Amino acid sequence: MSEALHRHTIVKPSKAGWTAILAQRPELAEQPIIESWARAGNPLVVRRRSCGDLAGMIPLGLSLPPVYGKQRIAVALASSEIIERAPPPLLADAAATAPSAWHGTIDRLLRLLPQTRTFGSLAWQHLTGLPYLSDGSDLDLLWPLSSARETNALLSAIAEIARHAPMRLDGEIVGAAGGVQWRELIAADANDVLVKGPVAVQTISRTAFLSGAVP
Template identity: 65%
Template sequence: MLEPLARHSMVKASTAGWAAVMNRYPELASEPIVASWAHAGRPLVVRRPVCSDTAGLVPLGLPLPPTHGKRRIAVSLAAIDIVASAPPPLLADAATPAPASWHPTIDKLLTLLPETRSYGSLAWQHLTGLPYLSDSSDLDLLWPLSSAKQAEFLLSGIAGIAKQAPMRLDGEITGPAGGVQWRELCGADEDEVLVKGPAGVTATTRAAFLAGQVS
């Protein structure tokens, strides 16, 4: 049995698969940017499943840019109709469309952890060429955690950069169990944190998550 794709993975749909999506969600076919999404080579993002999702299909999301209503559209796709998948883009690769005022912060983040990945408005603008960024945009990031020993250095570094950043720094520290919002991990080891994984949200302690324990 194939492992489920990780949350935030970017996938591309086959032409036939996207036609099936349009048939399954006819209300979306009237939105030109959605109807032509796969034909334009634009990706979808893997999300957590919800009760209304069809069993056996991969739950996916498509956030529209502000010029098209900023809707978050949920669809699902058969695994056979996914023709490509990749992690969300590295921050270093996605940084080009960022406002000039963001670049000093991005440079600090890349010095802290070059493997930092981007999702949210910056990533979507980079991946699609559509205008997602606005004056109120957050910088949404994923910081892969390699060890508990690394955690304190990483969290203190993020917190220090966030204090001086011109935008809000949002995002998750990611480990084997999934991702935890970085600010939640700034507490004590016995504090409860919420881990967002491919199948849903689970609770554990800060210490257990940082140790790489999977429930």
């Protein structure tokens, strides 16, 4: 399996992978939620590489539900210890998990772009069945970059939906260089934007990002 996995990719470790994780982080074995997580086959997510990660390892993480302190746990595995990988869930697939007050906004987002994907609290609750969502949760979304003209139209439509949404719409437009927060792209003074790639956060021009350039 290639190690070039994008941020937000959903992965499942093998049994040997979980053994390796607990060997890396023995304190995790003391948390019953981690044992339950592994036993249930719940996934991990690819995160951005940090300076402490070993070369050749895939940086991964999981976020625990708020009832467990909303911990964010960082681990890393060799590619041989990952048995499944998948893109973040489609918003359409996760929609039934969302609070009923969100459904109208989600319907509008799906009519705008059916390929919209989700991460964060909605994705974790959809994937695990554990309670992540609260009245104050954001809706975290990923939209694919297309042409600059189509993306500018998409951004305007997202902003209009966000103005009437009962929750905060957060998320990124994702291109070859990585992801950029949609609100940053739509800002009037956005000449340069921060691109979150698999290894680092880099600044490139808005025009270059929308053209599909890689820093």
